[in-house]
Amino acid sequence: xxxxxxxxxxxxxxxxxxxxxxxxxxxxxxxxxxxxxxxxxxxxxxxxxxxxxxxxxxxxxxxxxxxxxxxxxxxxxxxxxxxxxxxxxxxxxxxxxxxxxxxxxxxxxxxxxxxxxxxxxxxxxxxxxxxxxxxxxxxxxxxxxxxxxxxxxxxxxxxxxxxxxxxxxxxxxxxxxxxxxxxxxxxxxxxxxxxxxxxxxxxxxxxxxxxxxxxxxxxx
Numbered sequence: 001x002x003x004x005x006x007x008x009x010x011x012x013x014x015x016x017x018x019x020x021x022x023x024x025x026x027x028x029x030x031x032x033x034x035x036x037x038x039x040x041x042x043x044x045x046x047x048x049x050x051x052x053x054x055x056x057x058x059x060x061x062x063x064x065x066x067x068x069x070x071x072x073x074x075x076x077x078x079x080x081x082x083x084x085x086x087x088x089x090x091x092x093x094x095x096x097x098x099x100x101x102x103x104x105x106x107x108x109x110x111x112x113x114x115x116x117x118x119x120x121x122x123x124x125x126x127x128x129x130x131x132x133x134x135x136x137x138x139x140x141x142x143x144x145x146x147x148x149x150x151x152x153x154x155x156x157x158x159x160x161x162x163x164x165x166x167x168x169x170x171x172x173x174x175x176x177x178x179x180x181x182x183x184x185x186x187x188x189x190x191x192x193x194x195x196x197x198x199x200x201x202x203x204x205x206x207x208x209x210x211x212x213x214x215x216x217x218x219x220x
Contacts (some may be wrong), residue, residue, distance in 0.1 A: 015102055015201075022085070023095060029085055033078045036198060040206065043199040044070040050183040080210040090213075092220065097148055097165055097212035100139055101205040104166040105173070107131075107138025121209075124177035125174040132170065139166040156218045165212035172207030176200075 022029040045067045052059040084094035112126065113136020120127040143162040147155060174200060180188065187196030 016099070019095065019098060023091065026085065029082065033082060036202065037074050037078045039189075039191065039198045040202065041067075041071050041074050043191075044074075044179075047179050047183040047185070047188060051179070056153065061064045070218055077206045079212045080213060083087045084213055090217070092150065093216045094209065094213045097216060098205060098209045099207040100142055100162060100165045100212065101169040103142040104135040104169045104208070105204055107134035107136070108170065108173075111137065123174055123176065123181060127174065127177070135166055135170055138165070153220055161212065161216050161219055164215055165208045168211050169204035169208030173204040175207070176203035 012210075016029075018032065023033055046216040048066050048070070052063050081094060081098075091104050108127070108131040112128045112131030115128075115130035115134075117128045118131040119125060120129055120132060139162050142156055147153065147158055176188070180186065188199040189197030191197050
């Protein structure tokens with residue numbers, strides 16, 4: 001097992017433990033959201049600043065607008081997560097969406113390392129077609145476990161939701177990879193030694209979890 005894969009598993013394991021604590025204690029949820037939101041937005045703003053280095057008026061306006069959009073979306077993510085955890089049924093649904101994003105990330109890394117294969121896109125050199133299949137595979141494995149653990153959801157709706165969440169999570173990962181490529185950096189920061197930044201580890205989650213939760217609220 002490569003060092004990168006070991007790091008991913010360790011990070012995912014930590015996220016699952018944190019998810020369990022957040023699930024049980026609201027004060028941990030609030031504290032976690034404040035920290036993650038602040039650091040993620042800071043890392044995002046640094047990337048945008050590196051992309052628009054020249055301080056022309058047009059670049060300054062673009063940096064401000066894009067940073068504002070990033071702040072608005074991260075605030076939206078935090079609001080959706082916080083409000084969902086105040087209701088038991090919503091808490092289950094959001095926890096599913098969040099866990100599915102983690103499973104999708106793990107599946108992509110695991111299959112990508114095991115089977116290699118053709119690169120998916122130039123945007124992110126580490127992304128492979130086998131990794132995409134792995135993301136869906138592990139997501140659906142998790143879906144089956146979830147389906148037999150709770151009897152409140154129709155399997156057809158759950159399949160649809162799982163497919164959408166995994167897809168959005170992977171696209172979110174690619175979007176942040178594209179921004180990093182434009183900024184000519186490997187990681188969003190060096191906050192986590194050997195792991196990169198916070199945004200490196202939650203790039204798929206901040207897109208897949210809230211949007212998946214909102215879609216699930218409509219489906220179920």
